[in-house]
Amino acid sequence: MSVLIIIIGISILVATGFLIAFLWSAKSGQYDDDYTPSVRMLFDDSPAVSKKDDEEITTT
Amino acid sequence: MLSYLAPVYFSFLYTQKQSIVHPPIIKTSCYHCSETCDDIVRADGKSFCCNGCKQVYLLLNENNLCNYYTLDKSPGIKSKGKFISERFAYLDDETIINKLIQFSSAEQVNVVFHLPQIHCSSCIFLLENLHKINEGIITSQSNFQKKEVFITYNPQAISLRKVVELLAFVGYEPAISLNDTVKKKPINFNRQQIYKIGIAGFCFSNIMMLSFPGYFSGGKIDEAGLKETFTWINLALSLPVLFFSASGIFISAWKGIRQKYLNIDAPIALAIVVTFTRSYYEIISGHGAGYLDSGTGIVFFLLIGRWFQNKTYDSFSFDRDYRSYFPLGTTIIKNGIEKNIPVTQLQKTNRIILRNEEMIPADSILIKGNAHIDYSFVSGENTPVEKKTGDVIYAGGKQKGGAIELEIIKEVSQSYITQLWNNEIFNSKKNEEKSFIHPWSRYFTLALFTIAFGTILFWWKYDSSKILPAVTAVLIVACPCSLLLSATFTYGNMLRIFGKNKLYLKNASVIEALAKVNAVVLDKTGTLTQNSPSLVSYEGTPLSPRELMAVKNMASQSAHPLSKMIAYSLKPEVETQNVQQFKEHAGKGLEATINNMHVKMGSADFINQFDPGIISYGTHTNVHVMVNNVHMGRFAVNNQYRDGIGDLAGNLYKEKFSTYVLSGDNDSEKEKLKNIFNKNTQLLFNQSPQQKLDFVKSIQQKDKNVLMLGDGLNDAGALMQSNVGIAVSDNTSQFSPACDAILDGDNVKLLDRFIAYAKSGKNIVRASFMLSILYNIAGLSFAVQGLLSPMVAAILMPLSSISIVLLVTALSSLSARIKGL
Numbered sequence: 074m075s076v077l078i079i080i081i082g083i084s085i086l087v088a089t090g091f092l093i094a095f096l097w098s099a100k101s102g103q104y105d106d107d108y109t110p111s112v113r114m115l116f117d118d119s120p121a122v123s124k125k126d127d128e129e130i131t132t133t
Numbered sequence: 134m135l136s137y138l139a140p141v142y143f144s145f146l147y148t149q150k151q152s153i154v155h156p157p158i159i160k161t162s163c164y165h166c167s168e169t170c171d172d173i174v175r176a177d178g179k180s181f182c183c184n185g186c187k188q189v190y191l192l193l194n195e196n197n198l199c200n201y202y203t204l205d206k207s208p209g210i211k212s213k214g215k216f217i218s219e220r221f222a223y224l225d226d227e228t229i230i231n232k233l234i235q236f237s238s239a240e241q242v243n244v245v246f247h248l249p250q251i252h253c254s255s256c257i258f259l260l261e262n263l264h265k266i267n268e269g270i271i272t273s274q275s276n277f278q279k280k281e282v283f284i285t286y287n288p289q290a291i292s293l294r295k296v297v298e299l300l301a302f303v304g305y306e307p308a309i310s311l312n313d314t315v316k317k318k319p320i321n322f323n324r325q326q327i328y329k330i331g332i333a334g335f336c337f338s339n340i341m342m343l344s345f346p347g348y349f350s351g352g353k354i355d356e357a358g359l360k361e362t363f364t365w366i367n368l369a370l371s372l373p374v375l376f377f378s379a380s381g382i383f384i385s386a387w388k389g390i391r392q393k394y395l396n397i398d399a400p401i402a403l404a405i406v407v408t409f410t411r412s413y414y415e416i417i418s419g420h421g422a423g424y425l426d427s428g429t430g431i432v433f434f435l436l437i438g439r440w441f442q443n444k445t446y447d448s449f450s451f452d453r454d455y456r457s458y459f460p461l462g463t464t465i466i467k468n469g470i471e472k473n474i475p476v477t478q479l480q481k482t483n484r485i486i487l488r489n490e491e492m493i494p495a496d497s498i499l500i501k502g503n504a505h506i507d508y509s510f511v512s513g514e515n516t517p518v519e520k521k522t523g524d525v526i527y528a529g530g531k532q533k534g535g536a537i538e539l540e541i542i543k544e545v546s547q548s549y550i551t552q553l554w555n556n557e558i559f560n561s562k563k564n565e566e567k568s569f570i571h572p573w574s575r576y577f578t579l580a581l582f583t584i585a586f587g588t589i590l591f592w593w594k595y596d597s598s599k600i601l602p603a604v605t606a607v608l609i610v611a612c613p614c615s616l617l618l619s620a621t622f623t624y625g626n627m628l629r630i631f632g633k634n635k636l637y638l639k640n641a642s643v644i645e646a647l648a649k650v651n652a653v654v655l656d657k658t659g660t661l662t663q664n665s666p667s668l669v670s671y672e673g674t675p676l677s678p679r680e681l682m683a684v685k686n687m688a689s690q691s692a693h694p695l696s697k698m699i700a701y702s703l704k705p706e707v708e709t710q711n712v713q714q715f716k717e718h719a720g721k722g723l724e725a726t727i728n729n730m731h732v733k734m735g736s737a738d739f740i741n742q743f744d745p746g747i748i749s750y751g752t753h754t755n756v757h758v759m760v761n762n763v764h765m766g767r768f769a770v771n772n773q774y775r776d777g778i779g780d781l782a783g784n785l786y787k788e789k790f791s792t793y794v795l796s797g798d799n800d801s802e803k804e805k806l807k808n809i810f811n812k813n814t815q816l817l818f819n820q821s822p823q824q825k826l827d828f829v830k831s832i833q834q835k836d837k838n839v840l841m842l843g844d845g846l847n848d849a850g851a852l853m854q855s856n857v858g859i860a861v862s863d864n865t866s867q868f869s870p871a872c873d874a875i876l877d878g879d880n881v882k883l884l885d886r887f888i889a890y891a892k893s894g895k896n897i898v899r900a901s902f903m904l905s906i907l908y909n910i911a912g913l914s915f916a917v918q919g920l921l922s923p924m925v926a927a928i929l930m931p932l933s934s935i936s937i938v939l940l941v942t943a944l945s946s947l948s949a950r951i952k953g954l
Contacts, residue, residue, distance in 0.1 A: 078362060085339060085366070092335040099327045109277040112254045113261065116200075 164202070165190050165209035166304075189303055196265045201255050208255030210304030221301070224294035233293065233309065241271060242288050246300065246307035251280045259303060267291055267299060326440060333378035333433040336370040337426075343367055344426045364422045368413065371425045375409050379432045395578035397612075400585070404608035404923070405431065411601055424601065430924040431609060438931020445935050463487075463494050466538065483541045487532045488692040489717050495528050495541050502537030506530035535690040535715035535725070581611045588917050599919040606916035610926035611909055612933050619901035623941040627894045630949045635877035636859070636887055643873045646857045647891035649838045653785055653884070654829060654851070656843035657796035657806075658754065659694030660861045660881065662772045669702040673758075673766015680760055683727040687734065690715050691723055694844060695756055696734075699768050720797045720821045722756075733759040737799065738819065740764060754798050772802055774809065777882025782810045784885040791837060795820045795828060795851075826850040842876070842884065886952050893948040901941045908933045 098104070162169055164179040165186035174181045177194065181187040186209065193201055201208060223229055236243040250256070260275040260282050269291025273284045282305075286296055300307055343363045382398050382405065389396035405428065412423025463476050464486045471486065476494040479485070484500065487493065493506070505517035508530045517533045520526055526539065585607045592600040624641035631638055638644065655661055676684065681703060688700035690712055715725040722735015733740060740757040755767040785792050792814045794806055800818040807816070817828065829839050829851045841848065841855035844862075852858030852872045860872040861881060876884075912929060915921040 077359065081343070081366070084342075088335060088339055092331060095331045095335075096328060099324055099331065104327050105323065106276045106278055109257055109275055112257050112277070115254075116204075116258055116261075 163209070167209065192266065192303070193259070196262075198259060198262055198265060201259050204258055205253035205255040208253050208259075210250050221294050221297050224297055225292065230293050237288065240287055240289070241285050242293070243283070243285050244293065244296070245281055245283050246297075246309070247279075247281055248275075248300070248305040249280055249308055250305045251275065251277060251282075256305070260305065263299070266303075267295075270296065326436070329378040329381070330433070330436045330440060333374050333429060333436055336374045336378075337429040337433040340367045340370050340426050340429050343370075344422065347422055360422070361419075364416050367422070367425045368416050371409065371412070371429055374429045374432050375405070378436060379405055382432075382435070395582075397578070399578060400581055400608040400611065401435065404605045407601065408605055408923070424923075427602075427605075427922065427924045431605070431927040434924065434927040435609075435931070438928070438934075442931050442934055445938055479541055479544070481541055481544065485539050485541065486536055486689075487539060488536045488690055489532060489534060489715075490692050491532055493526055493528050493530045493532070493539070496543040497526055497528075497539040497541045499524050499526055500538045500540050503534055504537045505533040507533050535712045577611075581608070584611075584913060584917065591917075592919065596919075602923055603916060603919040605923040606919075606921040606926045607913060609923055610912035610916050610921060610930055612905070612912070612930050618934055618937050619905060619941055620898050622938050623894055623898045623901065623945050626942050626945045627890070627949075630890075630946070630954055631874075631887065634883060634887070634954050635880045636874055636883075637876075638874045639872075643857060644891050644894055646838070646873070647840070647888060648895040650790070650840040650857055650888055650891075652791040652793070652832055652837035652839045654793045654795060654832075654839055654841045654843075654855065656825075656841075656848050656851075656861075657772075657794055657802065658798055659844045659863075659878075660842055661774055661778055661794070663775050663878070664694050664698055664863050665773065668771040668773055669698050670769050670771070671766060672769055673764075676758070676760075676765060679728065680730070680732075680765070683730050683732050683760070684734065684758060686712055686727055687715070687723055687725045687732050690725070691717055693717075695754070695770060696723065698770060699734075699756060702768075731761050733762075736797070736819075754801065772805070774805075775878065775881055779809050781882045781884055782814070786811045786813070788885060788889070790885075790888075791832075793817065793828070793832070795825050795843075797821065797825075822848065822850050826854050829854045840888070842881070883954065886954055890949060890952045890954055893952065894945060897941055897944045897948065901937055901944075904940070905933070905937055908937075 161173055161180045163182035163186050165181055168182050174184055174187045176187045176191060179190065181190065189209070193199055224233075231237075234242050234244045248260070251260070257275050257277060261273055263273040263284070264270045267290075269287050269289075271285040271287060273282055275282045282300075284296060286293075297307055297309070343366055346363065347360070379402075383402050386396065386398040386402035389399055408424050408428040408431070412425045412428060415421040415423040416425075463474065463479065464471050465474050465479070466472075466484045466486055479495055485494075485497070499520050499522050501522065504520040504524075504526065506520055506526055507517045508527075518530075525542070528543075585604050588603050588607050589600055592603055620641075624644050627644055628638055628641060638647075685700055685703040688696045688703075691697070711727070713726045715723070717723050718735065718739065722733060722739035724731070724733045724735075726732075733743065734756055737755060737757060740759050743759065743762065754770040754772055756770065757767045758765045782792070792810060794810065794814060794816045796802070796816075796818050797820055798818060800816075803816060803818070806814075810816070820828070825843075825848060829841055833839055833854075833856070838857075839855040840857045840859065841851050842859050842861060843852055844860060848858075848860075849872075852860060857874065858872040859874045859876050861876050861878050863878040912921070912926070912933075916926060
């Protein structure tokens with residue numbers, strides 16, 4: 074049954090891996106702002122109407 | 134009852150409509166900033182309130198960024214115009230640039246600015262599209278919650294100063310402080326919380342997993358050594374939770390104890406300590422497995438709950454909005470033309486004019502005039518200090534005497550003015566009674582410990598195994614914060630809603646005072662009547678141009694509504710004359726020597742006291758003029774009542790308020806007022822400021838809680854004496870710390886709704902207070918019986934706080950909607 078101990082050791086190691094991943098992501102600032110990205114993704118990339126095109130439309 | 138009143142009520146409306154002719158006022162709001170336009174500037178078929186706003190619109194339009202206006206309602210911030218001045222010149226300095234920027238190379242500079250103006254998704258849109266406006270900007274990324282923008286730009290194409298000027302131009306002027314090192318702390322603090330939650334979650338779930346075998350086998354695990362291994366791993370896993378994740382709770386509890394005060398964290402810290410030490414004792418002595426699963430669970434759920442709680446509070450934080458709305462105006466002079474602007478728009482080097490009794494909004498230098506500055510707002514010392522031309526005058530003082538001209542040398546600090554308003558000196562007698570919740574919360578923790586102790590004694594006697602879970606649950610489930618929160622959040626939201634309706638309250642305790650009001654005292658001139666220069670006409674011996682100049686110059690020294698109307702009604706002249714020996718007799722009149730002429734202006738009583746009997750009392754509100762002791766004539770001021778005064782009078786009567794109208798003026802308006810107000814309203818005329826004060830005092834002695842509505846200067850004494858003093862302002866700088874609230878003249882008609890709303894606010898606080906007491910009683914009664922597991926308690930506690938906050942905010946907003954605010 075001592076294999077249980079090994080398995081538990083491994084499971085804790087795996088969990089620690091995820092914990093480190095979490096702490097890393099927090100440290101890199103992924104949780105600093107949880108609002109702006111949700112708004113940003115809704116902005117349309119306004120069809121790159123360059124100024125020239127704009128002028129053409131207005132002049133013609 | 135209602136049908137009985139209806140005819141009376143409607144007859145007011147009817148007579149009022151007959152007697153008052155309103156000029157049609159069409160109000161256009163600015164396409165950019167949504168403020169009401171005084172002079173309309175047009176472009177592209179849209180109206181703007183000023184050239185600055187128009188320029189911002191044109192800039193956005195040119196760069197195809199007009200989405201800004203469609204993403205959110207009224208996103209624009211009133212523009213201050215282009216900065217031709219040297220305002221941001223210091224940003225060209227190399228050492229200052231180096232202090233502000235984060236990174237720099239030949240092609241790229243990174244910089245972070247704090248922009249307090251960010252408020253909606255349109256702001257994000259505009260700020261993240263700065264590169265379309267100026268090609269020198271490479272990227273810009275905003276952080277809504279921290280109100281920051283991260284900008285990278287090409288230093289060869291654009292300078293830091295130009296970047297800041299662009300931001301300021303579109304309405305987002307960065308708050309730049311040169312010792313920005315302090316600013317970085319909050320980020321780390323925020324991350325610390327996330328680390329704590331992550332680690333607590335990790336340890337808690339692993340401990341749970343290792344405790345499962347114990348749960349299923351009833352604590353008996355056959356294989357030798359396995360159980361011990363599990364418990365020792367648990368012990369190791371619990372250490373970071375105790376020493377790192379829970380550290381905030383211990384620190385806060387310890388800080389409270391050091392100040393001899395048991396705060397909310399004290400019982401929780403005690404519960405954690407008890408659970409952990411008991412578990413460690415059991416494990417080390419080999420008695421059992423302890424309660425580390427629930428111990429770490431408590432910490433984990435508490436941290437999560439608090440994190441949610443903070444999120445909820447952040448989205449309801451009110452103070453900022455209501456302070457930034459602070460309605461203070463000032464008269465600025467530019468090229469000889471006077472203009473009223475809000476103090477927030479004052480800039481360095483602006484010239485402003487202050488009249489008698491007006492307050493200095495920002496630190497400035499005296500340019501012209503005899504300054505006698507009264508610093509009683511700041512220090513309580515009320516002997517005026519004389520200042521010479523060129524002296525620096527600090528904000529918060531009050532001019533006594535004639536008008537003075539100042540040049541601003543420092544920007545206005547709103548918070549400083551709000552602070553003055555809340556200065557202790559003016560809170561001496563009013564609002565003394567604290568909110569009825571305070572005594573409750575003070576003894577809450579004490580009562581809690583008593584209950585916990587009782588629980589220990591009880592279970593000691595009957596079932597000692599239940600002592601620990603029961604006591605821990607008691608300590609954790611009790612939630613004094615929901616008691617405190619109900620008042621804070623209801624009143625916070627109400628202050629915001631009042632502010633939206635242009636009633637600016639000094640602080641939350643004014644709401645409680647407003648709820649108790651049962652008598653309303655109204656001043657007439659400037660409060661019930663409108664201030665408009667077009668209503669002034671002159672009758673009598675024609676005044677020579679020289680005399681007219683003298684009259685205008687003298688009238689413009691004073692801040693009384695009548696003086697101001699007269700001053701504005703006379704043709705604007707560039708020449709200002711030397712006004713000597715200016716004296717204002719409060720509630721009576723003015724006198725001064727100008728150009729060797731001795732001029733007196735004032736009420737009939739005032740003029741008659743110099744030469745009795747020369748004037749008969751007229752039928753209008755009259756301001757008589759006397760030059761070198763000869764009565765010249767009078768300025769007749771037509772009284773035009775504000776919109777909705779008739780409705781207000783009717784509603785006040787319906788709600789059974791005792792109403793009184795006090796006027797410093799003669800009784801020429803008696804009949805008109807009688808028509809507007811019902812016959813029970815007491816009308817008093819020819820009242821001096823002192824008489825008004827005494828009158829308020831006398832009705833207070835008849836058990837009335839008095840609301841006084843008047844202008845901030847002439848009625849200051851009565852406003853101070855009343856239970857709630859509201860100063861009515863029409864874009865002026867009549868700031869008087871004596872008042873409890875400032876109301877925009879246009880919204881005087883909403884007075885009855887304001888009172889009704891304050892009353893409903895009190896009921897909301899009561900109801901939520903009762904609810905949170907019920908929460909606590911229910912929670913505690915389960916906990917005492919040992920029916921509530923400590924972990925469930927840790928989940929319930931923050932939930933109850935959040936539910937109270939949501940409830941009171943929703944209720945107070947709903948009630949405002951019902952009341953039509």
